[in-house]
Amino acid sequence: MKFVDEAFIDIAAGDGGNGCASFRHEKYKEFGGPDGGDGGRGGHVYALADSNLNTLVDFRYSRRHEARRGQHGMGSDRFGAAGDDVVLRMPVGTIISDAETGEVLHELLQPGEQIMIAKGGDGGFGNLRFKSSINRAPRQKTPGWPGDKKSLKLELKVLADVGLLGMPNAGKSTFIAAVSNARPKIADYPFTTLHPNLGVVRVGPGQSFVVADIPGLIEGASEGAGLGHQFLRHLQRTRLLLHIVDIAPFDEDVDPVAQAKAIVAELKKYDPALYAKPRWLVLNKLDMVPAEERAARVKDFVKRFRWKGPVFEISALTREGCEPLVQSIYQHVRHAQQAEAPDAPADPRFDR
Incomplete structure (x- = not known):
């Protein structure tokens, strides 16, 4: 296997799902009220230190890594599901830095260490959130927040005595x-x-x-x-x-x-x-x-x-x-x- 100790990758956490504006509609229920649920959060991107790896070769040929976005909110008080997270396995000793500024963000020094390198966006609010005694039929809803997007440099420094x-x-x-x-x-x-x-x-x-x-x-x-x-x-x-x-x-x-x-x-x-x-x-x-x-x-x-x-x-x-x-x-x-x-x-x- 080819030894690679430096790689550049682009990562994107999932966007949050949009909130839903919906009203309860049932026979003989004239004023059912709002029932739009919140959107789900977007998936996070994690880095995991794996003691079984000793090279960054996997990231040389696979540069783009994206997490799933959150599901949109739905009527009948249904909230959207959260997007699936992405876990990137890296060798112990990997330094993760911002590719543009050169700032070191994290260092993976312990086997099994897991850190979040991109946070998924929060889901938007459905109109169920805006119901109050003076606003019984709210039509407000909010979109989901965008997830983090980063360009990263991965650099491996082997851990040796x-x-x-x-x-x-x-x-x-x-x-x-x-x-x-x-x-x-x-x-x-x-x-x-x-x-x-x-x-x-x-x-x-x-x-x-x-x-x-x-x-x-x-x-x-x-x-x-x-x-x-x-x-x-x-x-x-x-x-x-x-x-x-x-x-x-x-x-x-x-x-x-x-x-x-x-x-x-x-x-x-x-x-x-x-x-x-x-x-x-x-x-x-x-x-x-x-x-x-x-x-x-x-x-x-x-x-x-x-x-x-x-x-x-x-x-x-x-x-x-x-x-x-x-x-x-x-x-x-x-x-x-x-x-x-x-x-x-x-x-x-x-x-x-």
């Missing part, structure tokens, strides 16, 4: 496949990953966190080069970034330090808040480096990169060093979740 950052072919897909249940495409050419992949990492019984892998970044990504810039938004909700670096590139002319600095520069250009997130350095493909050279190469990289944060040495292919990294990530994410909302109920993934 950890985001993977790096150049194409740095080994991000191999890493997420090694530590989680995700099975991304893995190949020996750049840009194998064409859309974000999510993987759930199981640390122990009832203990897990979610990792997001996006297409690799290249120099100039903040200006639109490559594919990764289109999906950097998916890292904005993460609590930790893992900067994965290929420490043993096949091309001897490629400098891993220069590539790593280019990634950091592009990240800062794209979003300073994303740049300021906690970031760990993960040196991958150590299996490609002779054992006697590993310590010296790692030390040289860290020195030239001028890195002062946490450093992890792994081989995603052989899974060497992955377990200590996973345990450290889990502890960091757990503490970050508790620090963000100390009084909130604990995330069930971290309560054991």
